[in-house]
Amino acid sequence: MSCRNNLRQAADGLVCAVCGRKYPVLNGIVRFVDTQHYAGSFGFQWKVYAQTQLDGEHSRRSENAFRRRTGFCPEDLAGTLVLDVGCGMGRFAEVATRWGAHVVGIDLSRATEVAARNLANRKATIFQADVFNLPFAPQSFDYIYSIGVLHHTPNCERAFKMLPPLLKPGGRIAIWLYSAYNRWYRFSDLYRKVTRRLPPQVLHKLCYGAVPLYGVHQLLRKIPLVGRPASAALAYVIPMALDRDRNWRVLDTFDWYSPWYQSKHTYEEVFRWFESCGLEQLHVIEQPIAVQGRRPVSVTKISDPDKSEVERCVG
Numbered sequence: 001m002s003c004r005n006n007l008r009q010a011a012d013g014l015v016c017a018v019c020g021r022k023y024p025v026l027n028g029i030v031r032f033v034d035t036q037h038y039a040g041s042f043g044f045q046w047k048v049y050a051q052t053q054l055d056g057e058h059s060r061r062s063e064n065a066f067r068r069r070t071g072f073c074p075e076d077l078a079g080t081l082v083l084d085v086g087c088g089m090g091r092f093a094e095v096a097t098r099w100g101a102h103v104v105g106i107d108l109s110r111a112t113e114v115a116a117r118n119l120a121n122r123k124a125t126i127f128q129a130d131v132f133n134l135p136f137a138p139q140s141f142d143y144i145y146s147i148g149v150l151h152h153t154p155n156c157e158r159a160f161k162m163l164p165p166l167l168k169p170g171g172r173i174a175i176w177l178y179s180a181y182n183r184w185y186r187f188s189d190l191y192r193k194v195t196r197r198l199p200p201q202v203l204h205k206l207c208y209g210a211v212p213l214y215g216v217h218q219l220l221r222k223i224p225l226v227g228r229p230a231s232a233a234l235a236y237v238i239p240m241a242l243d244r245d246r247n248w249r250v251l252d253t254f255d256w257y258s259p260w261y262q263s264k265h266t267y268e269e270v271f272r273w274f275e276s277c278g279l280e281q282l283h284v285i286e287q288p289i290a291v292q293g294r295r296p297v298s299v300t301k302i303s304d305p306d307k308s309e310v311e312r313c314v315g
């Protein structure tokens with residue numbers, strides 16, 4: 001969105017009514033970016049694990065995670081317009097649409113193609129777009145959430161501050177980020193300097209190491225007294241997902257070692273970001289680091305009317 005003017009429908013996509021720039025539709029998705037940039041590993045990940053984390057008859061894991069990371073419930077979202085920032089393959093959008101919302105999902109990667117397939121029969125619209133340059137008018141959405149996404153951008157704070165201006169007055173936003181409080185990830189931060197440079201296919205194969213290593217953890221934990229500390233020490237030196245489900249374990253281990261950017265955050269800093277965007281009713285949600293806030297119903301007097309709201313937020 002270079003000039004931020006209205007778009008109109010053309011035969012093969014959307015066109016800016018003023019500058020004439022075209023945003024093509026490819027495989028049914030409007031593309032507001034030309035490439036996946038640094039998010040190629042996510043495009044790979046969500047193609048391989050297109051449905052692993054999608055709720056179904058026998059699992060409500062994503063729904064539970066959605067509640068624990070946003071604090072939203074079905075009564076909140078029913079009949080509302082919701083923005084899912086970094087929707088991945090669409091597992092949380094699936095929950096929100098099941099609860100009666102119309103979800104607009106955006107993602108920088110080609111995971112959007114998977115999300116569009118997973119949500120084909122739902123009230124959902126998916127765009128490939130960058131959080132730093134979103135194609136939406138201010139005050140468009142009733143709710144916004146972003147789960148496990150903003151810490152994968154080059155500037156988490158700035159990425160967050162793109163979002164509150166898109167809320168309608170009284171609208172709510174919730175984000176979930178990696179926590180900086182417990183530094184168990186020291187070693188993986190070191191390894192990631194190498195692993196993020198590997199071709200995704202190669203790294204994915206390496207992540208299958210999480211399958212036997214899980215067995216080692218299980219065995220260690222059975223040894224009285226020393227077993228649990230030994231397992232904890234192993235997890236400290238080789239951090240990996242310890243999910244009971246084998247596919248989730250390999251997926252989450254890949255998700256941990258592949259991203260180009262992966263920052264960690266504290267409640268103190270996230271509260272500061274929310275406050276500097278004028279959000280109110282801030283509160284912590286169950287699973288750290290998760291914070292929800294509300295855009296005031298009546299907007300307070302603007303100190304610098306020449307700046308856009310994003311510019312005022314970013315400072």
Ligand SMILES: C[S@@+](CC[C@H](N)C(=O)[O-])C[C@H]1O[C@@H](n2cnc3c(N)ncnc32)[C@H](O)[C@@H]1O
Nearest residue numbers: 039042086087088107108109130131147148149
């Ligand atoms: C760990 S995945 C989380 C996906 C989904 N929210 C979930 O929890 O299943 C992070 C997602 O953020 C997306 N992402 C990273 N940087 C982005 C950006 N600048 N704009 C939009 N999406 C971005 C990636 O493509 C990826 O799909």
